[in-house]
Amino acid sequence: xxxxxxxxxxxILCLAGLSLFTHALVNNEQRRTKQQILAKGNxxxxxxxxxxxxxxxxERRDFFLRTLNEYTSPEGLVYFYVHDQQGQSLLSLAPDNLxxxxxxxxxxxxxxxxxxxxxxxxxxxxDHTIYEFAKPVFENGQKTGTVRLGLKLEPAVLFSxxxxxxxxxxxFFVAAGLGLFYYGIINSLxxxxxxxxxxxxxxxxxxxxxxxxxxxxxxxxxxxxxxxSLGQVQDRLGRIEAQNTQMAARIGAVTFxxxxxxxxxxxxxxxxxxxxxxxxxxxxxxxxxxxxxRSRQEIIDRPAGETIENETLRTALAGMDDIGPSxxxxxxxxxxxxxxxxxxxxxxxxxxxxxxxxxxGKMIQIxxxxxxxxxxxxxxDFIASVSHELLTPLTNIKSYxxxxxxxxxxxxxxQKEFYNIINEETNRLSHLVQNLLNISKMEMGNLTLNxxxxxxxxxxxxxxxTVEGSAREKNITIEKDLPDIFPSIIADKELLRTAIINIxxxxxxxxxxxxxxxxxxxxxxxxxxxxxxxxxxxxSQEDLPHIFDKFFRSGDHxxxxxxxxxxxxxxxxxIVQLHEGAIDVHSQIxxxxxxxxxxxxxxxxxxxx
Amino acid sequence: MKKRGYRxxxxxxxxxxxxxxxxxHPDVVITDIMMPKIDGRTLCEMINxxxxxxxLLTIVMTCRISHDERIWVEAMTDTIxxxxxxxxxxxxxxxENYFSRPQVNRC
Numbered sequence: 001x002x003x004x005x006x007x008x009x010x011x012i013l014c015l016a017g018l019s020l021f022t023h024a025l026v027n028n029e030q031r032r033t034k035q036q037i038l039a040k041g042n043x044x045x046x047x048x049x050x051x052x053x054x055x056x057x058x059e060r061r062d063f064f065l066r067t068l069n070e071y072t073s074p075e076g077l078v079y080f081y082v083h084d085q086q087g088q089s090l091l092s093l094a095p096d097n098l099x100x101x102x103x104x105x106x107x108x109x110x111x112x113x114x115x116x117x118x119x120x121x122x123x124x125x126x127d128h129t130i131y132e133f134a135k136p137v138f139e140n141g142q143k144t145g146t147v148r149l150g151l152k153l154e155p156a157v158l159f160s161x162x163x164x165x166x167x168x169x170x171x172f173f174v175a176a177g178l179g180l181f182y183y184g185i186i187n188s189l190x191x192x193x194x195x196x197x198x199x200x201x202x203x204x205x206x207x208x209x210x211x212x213x214x215x216x217x218x219x220x221x222x223x224x225x226x227x228x229s230l231g232q233v234q235d236r237l238g239r240i241e242a243q244n245t246q247m248a249a250r251i252g253a254v255t256f257x258x259x260x261x262x263x264x265x266x267x268x269x270x271x272x273x274x275x276x277x278x279x280x281x282x283x284x285x286x287x288x289x290x291x292x293x294r295s296r297q298e299i300i301d302r303p304a305g306e307t308i309e310n311e312t313l314r315t316a317l318a319g320m321d322d323i324g325p326s327x328x329x330x331x332x333x334x335x336x337x338x339x340x341x342x343x344x345x346x347x348x349x350x351x352x353x354x355x356x357x358x359x360x361g362k363m364i365q366i367x368x369x370x371x372x373x374x375x376x377x378x379x380x381d382f383i384a385s386v387s388h389e390l391l392t393p394l395t396n397i398k399s400y401x402x403x404x405x406x407x408x409x410x411x412x413x414x415q416k417e418f419y420n421i422i423n424e425e426t427n428r429l430s431h432l433v434q435n436l437l438n439i440s441k442m443e444m445g446n447l448t449l450n451x452x453x454x455x456x457x458x459x460x461x462x463x464x465x466t467v468e469g470s471a472r473e474k475n476i477t478i479e480k481d482l483p484d485i486f487p488s489i490i491a492d493k494e495l496l497r498t499a500i501i502n503i504x505x506x507x508x509x510x511x512x513x514x515x516x517x518x519x520x521x522x523x524x525x526x527x528x529x530x531x532x533x534x535x536x537x538x539x540s541q542e543d544l545p546h547i548f549d550k551f552f553r554s555g556d557h558x559x560x561x562x563x564x565x566x567x568x569x570x571x572x573x574x575i576v577q578l579h580e581g582a583i584d585v586h587s588q589i590x591x592x593x594x595x596x597x598x599x600x601x602x603x604x605x606x607x608x609x
Numbered sequence: 610m611k612k613r614g615y616r617x618x619x620x621x622x623x624x625x626x627x628x629x630x631x632x633x634h635p636d637v638v639i640t641d642i643m644m645p646k647i648d649g650r651t652l653c654e655m656i657n658x659x660x661x662x663x664x665l666l667t668i669v670m671t672c673r674i675s676h677d678e679r680i681w682v683e684a685m686t687d688t689i690x691x692x693x694x695x696x697x698x699x700x701x702x703x704x705e706n707y708f709s710r711p712q713v714n715r716c
Contacts, residue, residue, distance in 0.1 A: 387672035388672050391672040392641070392693065395694040399697045402696050
């Protein structure tokens, strides 16, 4: 239906076009004919007017008639007159007998013209316009007559033979062109049909059958099918593009998460090596790269055994496959004497498994346990030291007690000496136990201050009295630098006493015989200063930063020679911090040591009852 | 020890003790492990290295016998342990029992 409507419109348009063309052709033909007539009339009139009047006598009349016949057609010639000077007609040829219809003014103008004249008129009852041409005849400069010629337009011949031939030729070429065009279209339909099939296949059209040729059923259906297929392809491409965008976003998210995980692995403070089933490294973190002093590119995809650079670990890795996956993995200790001298590492070998419990690779975690080893060794040393410190005085107490109980000692002086020894050893034990308890409470966060007013004059006397005996044994002088007015402070008296006695006890211990210890107390900027200075062996610059560490004991032989648990100064430091105070130490090997303890003064408020 | 008729010499540290051992050639040496200057283990090793006039018995006083201590004491000749605290009579009895046996054994 649509097609017919289009055909009718096309037909109407063709007819309109054809009529317009015909009209234009006719107008063109008439214009051309008119120009021909005007030219012809002008020429003939001028030619004939060249002859003298006498030539228009009967002898030459045929000549002029032949001339007219030669240049005009019977349909075009209306009349031909030759007049003498008086206006009498010498020669006339008027097939239509129009002489009477020629308007008088036209005739008059033509007869009396002295030059070429061209006029046109339309006589009544005559279908055509007549073009009159007039030219005077001159002889010896005198007008002797007038030539008048009347012509009309010859009917336009649209379809002359020549024209028909030309049109025929044009139509032939047009038809041939259309034929070829149609043939070309038909031929192009086949690949278009194939293209259509392939496009449908791309779009997963269930109607598309592989390898089956679809006959060309016509240009319009093929083009419309192609249009549909291209639309489907466009949709499909759109979906693929959307899927690609989603995929790119997912890949981006996965890459981001992977980079996050790699960053996390690189920030971990122990080494991680992950290997596949062929023991080839697929990931190694920054800690491990730093330890091995290698770059990631040198290690990835290399055998893990080569990477580890440690025979013990290499053996353990090789043995993993024999053991198989286990919940706890396998732990091995190793050292890297060249890469990390003095350090101890613990390697944990385990299998990586997926959600179904299947092995997907191996993981080696390498942790620096040097600190733990030192701590373990320090604890071991501490336990040995504390045991010795506890059991030695106990042995002495037991021994001397048994001797006294068995009446082995009869001498009173010796008995007194034994009682003194028992007393001193008991004090020593008590002091050690107190330190241990304090440290333990500090470790657990249970140590609380029992603050009260502390009279520093009594406090100083008490502290000095505690160490006086040991100092006297080594002939060490204790100098007192005390103020005239003793400041009082608010503090936990017992803990503060422990802190100061620890320092003073060290001063006695680490000062050689005949040495000197100065004990000073002063008030400065709302702070009470306790200063203990000795002329002892001094502390090295290397050891100074560690003297307040728990269990620390210098390796200096002057220190190791003496008994000690490594807890005294640690306890002192904690107690001073609990009092919101500060402790400084200045020391030089061979020049002695000075400890300064600052305890802030507090306002003592009496609670309102 | 004196009451039982032994002549007892004392030293404040391992170094002084070694000097006395070399000078006096005691029959029995009773030593602690943790001592100034030369510790008990070093002293025992030095005693072990003496060829002539070495003590017949060395007693090492220790807080608690550890595996390491047991190993190095067993490597010494004529050396025994005594765990603290111990009574003086036990010490004396141990010495007398050691010398009363036909063949001296290591504990």
